[in-house]
Amino acid sequence: MAQEIELKFIVENDSVDALRTHLHQLSGEHHDPVQLLNIYYETPDNWLRSHDMGLRIRGANGQYEMTMKIAGRVVGGLHQRPEYNIDIAKPELELDRFPAEVWPNGELPENLAAQAAPLFSTDFVREKWLVNEGKSRIEIALDLGEVKAGEFQEPICELELELLEGDADDVLKLARKLVGLSGLRQGSLSKAARGYHLAAGNEVRVLKPTTILRVPAKVSVEQGLEAALELALSQWQYHEELWIRGVKEAKANVLSAMGLVRSTLTLFGGVVPRKASAHLRDFLTQTEALMATDVSAQTAVYSPQTAAAKLALTEFLVTRGWQPFLDDKAQKKIADSFKRFADTHMSRSAAELKTIFDRPLGDQYSDQLIRLTRDIDSILLLAGSYDGVRAQAWLENWQGLRHAIETRQRIEIEHFRNEAISQEPFWLHSGKR
Numbered sequence: 001m002a003q004e005i006e007l008k009f010i011v012e013n014d015s016v017d018a019l020r021t022h023l024h025q026l027s028g029e030h031h032d033p034v035q036l037l038n039i040y041y042e043t044p045d046n047w048l049r050s051h052d053m054g055l056r057i058r059g060a061n062g063q064y065e066m067t068m069k070i071a072g073r074v075v076g077g078l079h080q081r082p083e084y085n086i087d088i089a090k091p092e093l094e095l096d097r098f099p100a101e102v103w104p105n106g107e108l109p110e111n112l113a114a115q116a117a118p119l120f121s122t123d124f125v126r127e128k129w130l131v132n133e134g135k136s137r138i139e140i141a142l143d144l145g146e147v148k149a150g151e152f153q154e155p156i157c158e159l160e161l162e163l164l165e166g167d168a169d170d171v172l173k174l175a176r177k178l179v180g181l182s183g184l185r186q187g188s189l190s191k192a193a194r195g196y197h198l199a200a201g202n203e204v205r206v207l208k209p210t211t212i213l214r215v216p217a218k219v220s221v222e223q224g225l226e227a228a229l230e231l232a233l234s235q236w237q238y239h240e241e242l243w244i245r246g247v248k249e250a251k252a253n254v255l256s257a258m259g260l261v262r263s264t265l266t267l268f269g270g271v272v273p274r275k276a277s278a279h280l281r282d283f284l285t286q287t288e289a290l291m292a293t294d295v296s297a298q299t300a301v302y303s304p305q306t307a308a309a310k311l312a313l314t315e316f317l318v319t320r321g322w323q324p325f326l327d328d329k330a331q332k333k334i335a336d337s338f339k340r341f342a343d344t345h346m347s348r349s350a351a352e353l354k355t356i357f358d359r360p361l362g363d364q365y366s367d368q369l370i371r372l373t374r375d376i377d378s379i380l381l382l383a384g385s386y387d388g389v390r391a392q393a394w395l396e397n398w399q400g401l402r403h404a405i406e407t408r409q410r411i412e413i414e415h416f417r418n419e420a421i422s423q424e425p426f427w428l429h430s431g432k433r
């Protein structure tokens with residue numbers, strides 16, 4: 001078994017030649033382009049996908065390899081997941097050759113070999129460079145081609161940094177050197193994910209408002225912080241993908257996701273000092289300034305500012321960039337119960353909201369939008385331990401107030417203000433129970 005660690009970027013078509021020239025300057029070890037054909041398999045009942053397993057056969061120059069990827073972690077465009085590779089003589093599945101640890105129950109499921117059939121394919125040319133970064137050996141691959149499923153297809157124009165040996169931190173260090181170039185955007189959708197989407201009928205992707213964050217029971221404050229930042233990054237990348245595909249409304253969701261990053265940093269500011277995230281907030285400011293202009297989606301998402309901001313957030317998460325800034329007191333706080341933290345901070349957010357909106361504000365409602373949004377974000381990140389229906393109903397009045405303020409609906413403003421401030425809390429330790 002190998003642990004696959006790679007960082008993926010989508011490359012703007014017009015930037016490919018300049019990128020290739022830059023990569024030649026990085027490394028003297030260049031491998032000529034090779035045509036790769038990959039066939040991905042699935043069962044009629046999507047058994048592999050339901051177990052977060054990806055099965056493929058890759059062919060190149062008459063040689064074939066069977067690969068199984070199993071559940072791992074994807075943060076931004078950084079993929080970390082176990083991978084099993086087996087050389088095969090011809091492009092036919094030999095599932096019994098995988099070790100028992102691959103399978104959920106420790107053995108090859110009955111009839112899986114008979115049911116697995118080709119679902120989609122990726123056909124692309126891969127050009128590679130091998131570089132040394134820090135104490136690590138990293139492969140840089142430029143892939144140009146297409147992914148196909150039935151009548152649907154999409155172009156492939158990607159750059160992947162894969163750790164061959166060494167430390168994952170060095171992959172991020174190398175990436176920092178590349179994102180200064182224009183034409184790169186960190187992408188979380190793998191070729192396989194795009195293929196599965198095409199195979200399922202290529203349904204139009206729709207906007208996804210941020211919903212209440214759900215975390216496992218008894219997690220720590222640090223795990224809550226990680227989950228909150230991962231949610232924000234996921235929302236950012238998902239809606240950036242929609243924006244670049246022509247959904248203009250998705251730009252607002254991209255900005256909201258960046259705002260959610262800021263809300264998270266503020267929410268956990270009593271544990272993680274501001275200096276820990278200073279560089280990340282600087283990158284966010286630069287990106288927000290760019291998007292505040294009448295910029296096209298193409299220019300915005302492929303800009304060095306956006307690439308640097310998303311990479312900074314990914315690195316902050318993957319390396320737990322806050323840890324070096326925590327003293328003993330903060331270490332105890334961050335190891336404490338997230339549930340207790342959530343109860344306390346929901347009470348604080350609710351108190352702040354009631355203090356601000358306990359009376360009509362006339363023409364000054366818009367002055368409070370930033371704080372209103374921050375408190376709404378806080379509740380979204382903290383309410384996951386409680387009944388979802390009650391929590392969502394509580395939130396909807398404040399969200400309704402925000403929308404009414406944004407659209408300047410005076411009657412609706414007062415309606416939602418009155419409803420919101422009269423609500424009883426749904427959480428414990430609120431002073432009401």
